[in-house]
Amino acid sequence: MTPPDDRTHPQYFATHWGTWEAVTENGRLTGVRPWAGDPHPAMIGPGIVEAVHHPSRIRRPAVRRSFLEKGAAAERGSRGAEPFVELPWDEALDLAAAEIDRVRRSHGNEAIFGGSYGWASAGRFHHAQSQVHRFLNCAGGYTASIDTYSYAAVSALTPHIIGHFRKLMLDQATSWDSIAAETELFVMFGGLPLKNAQVNSGGVGRHTARAALRAAHARGCRFVSIGPIRADTMPEIGADWIALRPGTDTALMLALAHVLVREDLHDRGFLARCTTGFERFLPYLMGETDGQPKTPAWAAAITGIPAEAIAALARRMAAQRTMIGLAWSVQRADHGEQPAWMAIVLAAMLGQIGLPGGGVGIGYGSENGIGNPVRPFRFPALPQGQNPVEAAIPVARIADALLDPGGTYDFNGAQRRYPDLRLLYWAGGNPFHHHQDINRLVRALQRPETIIVNEIWWTPMARHADIVFPTTSPVEREDIAMTHWEPLIVAMRQAIPPEGEARDDYAVFAGLAGRLGLEAAFTEGRSAExxxxxxxxxxxxRAAEAGFALPGLAELRAGGPVSLPGPERPAVLLEAFRADPEAHPLETPSGRIEIFSERIAGFGYDDCPGHPVWLEPCEWLGGAEAARFPLHLVSNQPATRLHGQLDPGSVSRASKIAGREPITMHPADAAARGLAAGDVVRVWNARGACLAGLRISDEVMPGVVQLATGAWHDPERRGEPGALCKHGNPNVLTRDKGSSRLGQGPSAHTALVEVARLDGPPPPVTAFDPPELLPRR
Structure with a gap:
């Protein structure tokens, strides 16, 4: 496949981190230029140039050597370490189709897991997750995953207490222009990291958060950033930094609430009119049920924040138009539902929910789209069809499912059973970035009979596959980027030919469907075009029905990105509900904000009772485990790539120290260990160990180290669980434990470690080296 010959106009393409113009020469991508309408292009962008042609690209279909010889009877323990044999497309497709057919006939479609959680493409058609799910549904269905690693805990929680998370808290979030115009105090639990706001699922047109925060600051809004990392808030807005011991946000919020009640600063009228259950929460808050009032002095011992500072913050919040923000990172922890619930309760006590610039938001800065105006219609997507298989697992419980087939677990009020998964099909995602306790994941990936992966690069997941299909990058195919969170529509033009023998996912699945007699159902007789x-x-x-006129496809492709007009007035979360709770009830059991939830209480979960509470994390700096591992690990999102995407690219690699992911440590902690900036250090706990390059800065509080996710897993001995990761993937250290029985979300930010200088020369980083590739005999 070669690019179309209508190359007379700039060749734009969209990514999850921005819209770019491709610069090419002799069929190669040589550069990218950001779309002129983006005021703050993401630093990630240029990393795609080197990555597209990197040696880690998968260029031909490949099969694990022993799997080619023995099929599903092959030894599984060598996954990740074995050489691969490159095959012609027809032979590889025949093999994969036969495996899919064998498993569905012998074990039923419940035995097939349609993995593919990830951010594969900003394009509306070449969205790998949609493609694989459509194909598997045509083939009789699959076991699906539920929710996201990003916000699973809060997503399970909010339907019980305020409403559907995506529909309400994301799509109807108070808009940036309302915050810029009205907010007087923005209190940010987990900060508001613009490195995360570089990205947006479905594509980015204009990066909006920085300008909005600057406008609010210029008008006089003040900011308070609460968390262990000062750099989680941009310096231009002069935020007050309250260095919080990780995992203790709920204790701080409870103490703020205690001050509001003790000093009669809470809004009794709003609580009576718009909420239910405050009278059942109040005895816990004031210590009547457990003998411990949740005072600032109580919280000071837990959080490390002086009691006077807690009380002063509560008074500031009550005296001004206050927006409470909660970063998604805060709920990716043990008992992560609690700070999310308590943030909503605290906002309700202030009585500002539904007012311009006030209330609560969950996810500001976590993606660029949150706070942007939302389109009044949904753009179309590739229909996935109906999945007749009822089995589904919380997305972060995939290792549990593989290691405990048939086992039972609790989730969101129901007891469920893990299916017996025999075949995994992964497309467009890399669980070695998202999932916790990689060594456990490696053991789990030895269990299924067959693993098939569609990938662009030889990622760790591709290396653990039995059959690998090479797929195209966004600049090697035609697509359209359109998402309701962004005002920009982009015709994504194919700028260069596919690398090697790569095909788009649609072509892969159409080939498999044809071999299974499903081509008509999958393609409906349509080509990709x-x-x-x-x-x-x-x-x-749909746009015309909503009053928008969009050009024809030829005009879109010739004319460049199309901007849609914004709404006439700023969005305010729950404005109509506040004005008339009877006429506009919430989608909760009571129609109100539920400070006490009868439904959740009825589940009987001791790790998520009927109202928000302080529950001690399984690992934290105030616990017994801190005697062995005295540093709290924050494994947040990287600034130089999207998750693990573009790690082989120039921008990500330039951020490394001695070729390894940088770990940031406070100067006092470094001095106590005799460490110097630039040292290669070993980071370890009972779950695993990795190497990292040391960065010393007071941007992190004492007792905390920060090591971003996304460095490709690079074990010293491939295929061996427990091997040292030479490259610095923090998920060899994080705990694979559900946030609670309610949400079963990931708890990555609940992890303690120790750090020491590496003795002797560090081993070479081989993360981006492809596996040994053998010719077909």
Missing amino acids: DWLRHLWDQARQ
């Missing part, structure tokens, strides 16, 4: 025209026709129709 036909589907793009079909989806664009649907988009034009």
Whole structure:
């Protein structure tokens, strides 16, 4: 496949981190230029140039050597370490189709897991997750995953207490222009890291958060950033930094609430009119039920924040138009539901929910889209069809499912059973970035009979596959980026030919469908170009019904990105509900904000009772484990790539120290260990160990180290669980434990470690070296 010949206009393409113009020469990508309408282009962007042609690209279909010889009877313990044999496309497709057919006939479609959680493409058609799920549904269905690693705990919680998370808290979030115009105090639990706001699922047109925060600051809004990392808030807004011991946000919020009640600063009228259950929460808050009032002095011992500072903050919040923000990172922890619930309760006690610039938001800065105006219609997407298989697992419980087939677990009020998964099909994602306790994941990946992966690069997941199909990058295919969170529509042009023998996911699944007699159902007789025209026709129709006129596809491709007009007035979360709770009830059992939830209480979970509480994390600096591992690990999102994407690219690699992911440590902690900046250090706990390059800065509080996720897992001995990661992937250290029985979300930010200088020369980093590739005999 070669690029279309209508190259007379700039060739734009969209990514999850921005919109770019491709610069090419002799069929190669040589540079990218950001779209002129983006005021703050992401630093990630140029990293794609080197990555597209990197030696880690998968260029031909490949099969694990012993799997080619023995099929599903092959030894599984060598996954991740074995050489691969490169095959012709037809032979590889025949093999994969036969495996899918064998498993569904012998074990049923419940035995097939449609993995593919990830951010594969900003394009509306070449979205790997949609493609694989459509294919598997055509083949009889699959075991699905529920929710996301990003916000699983809060997503399970909010329908019980305030409403559907995505529908309400994300799509109807108070908009940036309301915050810029009205907010007087922005209290940010977990900060508001603009490195995270570089990205947006479905594509980015304009990066908006920085300008909004600057406008609010210029008007006089003041900011308080609460968390262990000062750099989680941009310096231009002059935020007050309250250095909080990780995992103790709920204790701080309870103490703030205690001050509001003790000093009669809470809004009794709002609580009576718009909430339910405050009278059942109040005895716990004031210590009547457990003998411990949740005072600032009590919270000071837990959080490390002086009691006077806690009381002063509560008074500031009550005296001004206050927005409470909670970063998604805060709820990715043991008992992560509690700070999310308590943030909503605290905002309700202030009585500002539904007022311009006030209330609560969960996720500001976590993605660029949150706070942007939302389109009044949904853009079309590739239809996935109906999945007849009822089995589904929380996304962060995949290792549990593989290691305990048939085992039972609790989730969101129900007891469920893990299916017996025999075949995994992964497309467009890399669980070695998202999932916790990689050594446990490696053991789990030895269990299924067959693993098939569609990938662009030889990621750790691709290396653990039995069959690998090489797929195209966004600059090697045609697509359209359109998402309701962004005002920009981009015709993504194919700028260069596919690398090697790479094909798009649609071509892969169409080939498999044909071999299974499902081609008509999967393709509906359409080529990829036909589907793009079909989806664009649907988009034009929906836009017209909402009063927007969109150009024809040819005009879109020739004219460059299209901007849609914004709404007439700022969005305010729950404005209509506040004005008339009877006419606009919430989608909760009571129709109100539930400070006490009868439904959750009825589940009987001791790790998530009927109202928000302080529950001691399984690992934290105030616990017994800190005697062995005295540093709290924050494994947050990277600034130089999207999760693990583009790690082989120039921007990510330039951020490394001695070729390894940098770990940031406070000067006092470094001095206590005799460490110097630039040292290669060993980071370890009972779950595993990795190497990292040391960065020393007071941007992190004492007792905390920060090591971003996304460095490709690079074990010293491939295929061996427990091997030292030479590259610095923090998920060899994080705990694979559900946030609670309610949400079963990941708890990555609940982890303690120790750090020491590495003795002797460090081993070479081989994360980006492809596996040994053998010719077909």
